[in-house]
Amino acid sequence: MIQYNLQQKFFLLLLALVTLAFIYILLPYSGAIFWGVVLAILFSSLHRRILRETKHKPTLAALITLLLIIVMVILPLSLITASLVKQAAAVYEMINSGQINFGAYFLSIMKALPQWMVNLLERFELTDLASLQQKLSEGAAQVSQTVARQAIAIGSKTFDFLVGLFVMLYLLFFLLRDGQSLATRIKHAFPLGSKYKQRLFNNFTTVIRATVKGNVLVAMAQGALGGLIFWFLGVEGPLLWAVVMAFLSLLPAVGAAIVWAPVAIYFLVTGAIWQGVVLIAFGVIVIGLVDNVLRPLLVGKDTKMPDYLVLLSTIGGMALFGLNGFVIGPVIAALFLACWDLFVSTEEFQLH
Structure with missing residues (x-):
């Protein structure tokens, strides 16, 4: 069994404390760091191929790989998100204006159901249209409040999102360029x-x-x-x-x-x-x-x-x-x- 003297014990305690402090500092951007690591692993084979094509110029190869990731992943996701927000807003407006009427849908379904199923739903008090419309109205009000809060939150967190995106791309560049040596050092540190x-x-x-x-x-x-x-x-x-x-x-x-x-x-x-x-x-x-x-x-x-x-x-x-x-x-x-x-x-x- 390994015996540690006082100096070694103090150093191990210090090592644990500074490691925990470092992790705590990184927590606000843990998502950006996580996806930077994931993308570096996913595109490592592409980076190695580009590295061979550039005659082993690591900075140039990392930069080209990063640009390809932006074109293949980041830009399409941004376009899809913009279209999604636009369509979600249109559907939400249709619900508010009555073009999408859940009460009418409910009535259509009830008329089409066989009598035995209607009786079963009545037993569980699931056929009361007035009660259902009230619940839907309350739900719509809650959704409206939630959407309004989320819209304000998204507006206030745009800067944080952009900073997180920059952190992810910045880290990704260095992980692509220096990832192999960093992985070797991490492996070496494991006991x-x-x-x-x-x-x-x-x-x-x-x-x-x-x-x-x-x-x-x-x-x-x-x-x-x-x-x-x-x-x-x-x-x-x-x-x-x-x-x-x-x-x-x-x-x-x-x-x-x-x-x-x-x-x-x-x-x-x-x-x-x-x-x-x-x-x-x-x-x-x-x-x-x-x-x-x-x-x-x-x-x-x-x-x-x-x-x-x-x-x-x-x-x-x-x-x-x-x-x-x-x-x-x-x-x-x-x-x-x-x-x-x-x-x-x-x-x-x-x-x-």
């Missing part, structure tokens, strides 16, 4: 054998690449397909619903069906049979196929995690860390499995 460190670090980078690329590609595909079928069927705000479906697609197994399934049911009970049948067929066969085929290939195969663990870690991660959790959750789960696998399979870690 583990080289083969264990290599295994854990490889697992970490593999899970990040698989989770982000896999989940984002699945979400983009499902969102685009869902928005396309909504546009074809004449549903209001197809871009808005496409983004909602893309976001929900980050949750394995359930995902986009949370959006398209209620719309399909509404079509069926209101007499729009062919629209409902088309939406159900498209949702199950096309949108569902994307989730059932692409996600296991892109996420589960590389992470070597079962689907149920990917689902639980994704939901848990998003509950704790917000949107960042769809990456953080599976990474923690994969590292948990890797650490326990090392503990069980390695002789020197066993207790005798």
Whole structure:
């Protein structure tokens, strides 16, 4: 067992304190730092290719890679966000003006339902239109207040967002340029054998690449397909619903069906049979196929995690860390499995 003298103990305490203080300083921009690291890992292979093409000029290669990331990722996201805000505002105005009337939709559904289902809903007091309209009005008022508060918050936090974006891009440049040497230093600092460190670090980078690329590609595909079928069927705000479906697609197994399934049911009970049948067929066969085929290939195969663990870690991660959790959750789960696998399979870690 290692014995430390007073000087060594004091230094270890000082090291722990300054490390915690440094982490505390970085907390306000933890999201920007996190996504800077994630993007550096995702585009590391592209950067290495550009580095070879530029005859190993690290600064030039990092700058070219950064510009490509801005063109391929940042600008498209900015354009989609601007269009989304515009369409969300239009849908919100239609709700306020009465063009979208939930009371009328409710009446249409009630008229189309069979009597036994109406009786069942009456038993649970779910057929009172006046009560429903009051609840919807109260909900609309709350939504209005929330939207107003969020609009003010977004306006007041624009500067913080721009600073965070600058921090992410600035850090990303240096991670691309100096990432290899920084990773080597971090590995060297870990008090583990080289083969264990290599295994854990490889697992970490593999899970990040698989989770982000896999989940984002699945979400983009499902969102685009869902928005396309909504546009074809004449549903209001197809871009808005496409983004909602893309976001929900980050949750394995359930995902986009949370959006398209209620719309399909509404079509069926209101007499729009062919629209409902088309939406159900498209949702199950096309949108569902994307989730059932692409996600296991892109996420589960590389992470070597079962689907149920990917689902639980994704939901848990998003509950704790917000949107960042769809990456953080599976990474923690994969590292948990890797650490326990090392503990069980390695002789020197066993207790005798």
